[in-house]
Amino acid sequence: DTEVTQTPKHLVMGMTNKKSLKCEQHMGHRAMYWYKQKAKKPPELMFVYSYEKLSINESVPSRFSPECPNSSLLNLHLHALQPEDSALYLCASSQGPGNYEQYFGPGTRLTVT
Amino acid sequence: QKEVEQDPGPLSVPEGAIVSLNCTYSNSAFQYFMWYRQYSRKGPELLMYTYSSGNKEDGRFTAQVDKSSKYISLFIRDSQPSDSATYLCATLSGGYNKLIFGAGTRLAVHP
Numbered sequence: 426d427t428e429v430t431q432t433p434k435h436l437v438m439g440m441t442n443k444k445s446l447k448c449e450q451h452m453g454h455r456a457m458y459w460y461k462q463k464a465k466k467p468p469e470l471m472f473v474y475s476y477e478k479l480s481i482n483e484s485v486p487s488r489f490s491p492e493c494p495n496s497s498l499l500n501l502h503l504h505a506l507q508p509e510d511s512a513l514y515l516c517a518s519s520q521g522p523g524n525y526e527q528y529f530g531p532g533t534r535l536t537v538t
Numbered sequence: 539q540k541e542v543e544q545d546p547g548p549l550s551v552p553e554g555a556i557v558s559l560n561c562t563y564s565n566s567a568f569q570y571f572m573w574y575r576q577y578s579r580k581g582p583e584l585l586m587y588t589y590s591s592g593n594k595e596d597g598r599f600t601a602q603v604d605k606s607s608k609y610i611s612l613f614i615r616d617s618q619p620s621d622s623a624t625y626l627c628a629t630l631s632g633g634y635n636k637l638i639f640g641a642g643t644r645l646a647v648h649p
Contacts (some may be wrong), residue, residue, distance in 0.1 A: 430579075456635075457544030463548070467626055467639035468582065481635055515581050522635050525570040 428452075429530035431516050437536045440506060446533045448499040448516030457499040458520045459491060460515040462532070468515055474499060475522040506537045539564055544627055544640025553649050557614040561627035561640045564608065568629040572605050576624045576642070585625075586612070616632045617647045 429450045436445035438444050448457065458476050460468035474493040488510075489490040499516055513534050517527040545562040551557055559573075569590055574582035586601040588594045594601045602611040614623050627640040 465642075465644075467642050468637075473635055476631070476634070477575075485569055500566075513627055523630065525587050525630055526584050527637060529583065531579075531581050 429518055429528050431515055431530035431533050433533060434531070435534045435536075438503065438506065439506075439536075439538055442506075443502070445503065446501040446516075446535075447515055448501075448530055449497055450518040450528070451497055452518065453496075453530070454518035454520055455492065455496060456519045456524065458519075458527065459499070459501055460519040460529075462513040462515055462519065464512075465500060468529075472501075473522070478523065479515070479535045480486075503535075506535075508537050511536045540586060541613050541631065542627060542640040543627060544556070544643055546641045548644040548646060549648045550648065551617055552617060553617060553647055555617050555647070557612075557617050557647075559612040559614075559620055559627075559643050559645070561624050562612040563610065563629055565631070566605070566608065568631065569611050570630040571601070572574060572628040572630075572637075573599075573601055574626040574628055574639075579625075582626055587633060604627060619647050619649055621644050 432447045432469045459471040462468045471485045472491045477493045488505050494499040513532040515532045519527045544565045572587040574586045576582040586604045591605045598615045600613040614630045624642040624644050626642040628637050
């Protein structure tokens with residue numbers, strides 16, 4: 426099973442809402458990633474978790490809060506977002522940190538109104 | 539200067555054509571070079587990777603790295619409409635923890 430699942434597929438939220446994105450993998454991977462992708466742009470790295478510890482935060486605003494409850498799960502908590510945060514949020518995993526082969530989920534398409 | 543440069547296209551070719559997709563990179567320390575394919579409304583999937591210089595072939599796809607000119611290429615032979623997607627070149631940086639993507643080239647193969 427080489428699947429990374431993400432829920433929900435679509436999310437519309439207001440600027441005062443709090444919501445969470447969820448990502449799950451059952452490949453035994455020990456590195457997990459959050460990316461943000463705007464239309465017609467490449468994915469941009471937001472966070473890296475390595476062995477369930479946050480190892481990279483690409484200067485992401487605090488209104489995005491990642492969480493890795495266990496080795497299979499990754500959450501992204503959203504609070505007080507701006508309309509410019511509307512994008513496709515992709516989760517990925519790899520066997521370990523520094524592995525070139527990252528498996529991506531289908532993404533959550535987020536719209537902030 | 540961006541670390542990885544890629545022409546975003548779009549590139550439109552007839553079915554059966556040979557497609558050449560290219561990227562350049564700036565840091566000679568980069569060692570791993572990947573090509574990801576992303577269909578519309580899907581996440582990227584790893585198509586091929588090469589380590590250091592040289593060629594790698596997988597079916598209709600050939601990946602090529604020329605470290606002397608810092609040039610990465612992906613060739614698609616006998617292109618099919620199902621190859622229509624965005625192709626992203628990528629390399630590993632930052633202690634190998636970070637994937638750095640090119641802009642992505644949108645390819646359309648028409649019957």
